[in-house]
Amino acid sequence: MTKKEFIAKFYEAGEFSSKAEAERKLNTLLETVEDVLVDGDEVNFIGWGKWEVVERAKRKVRNPQTGRKMTVKAKKVVKFKPGKKLSDKISL
The missing domain is CATH 1.10.1220 (Arc Repressor Mutant)
Structure with missing residues (x-):
């Protein structure tokens, strides 16, 4: 949508x-x-969901096109966790 x-x-x-x-x-x-x-x-709507910022650690990955190993820098990302009410509605 x-x-x-x-x-x-x-x-x-x-x-x-x-x-x-x-x-x-x-x-x-x-x-x-x-x-x-x-x-x-963090933003928390009880029963509906919670947004929070989490730190994603530096990690090593492999480029699927070249096969070359690379390092991805640490960064902050937004994480959303659905609440019980929302999860229950989606699960129907």
Whole structure:
């Protein structure tokens, strides 16, 4: 689903005066989640899911095209863990 398709669904499900308003509110939510993660905190919606920033260690890998060994630098990544309610709904 693209962002445009998601906004249309979000607009239909919510109480917005226009799709533009739905898009602004969605962007505000996404920017807020982004800001919290950049600050090093986690976002936890109990029952729905949790986003957190974790450190991925430096590791050695093999390039599948050339077979050459390479080292991938350590980096921070965003990890999402679904909550119980969301997991149960998906499992149906």
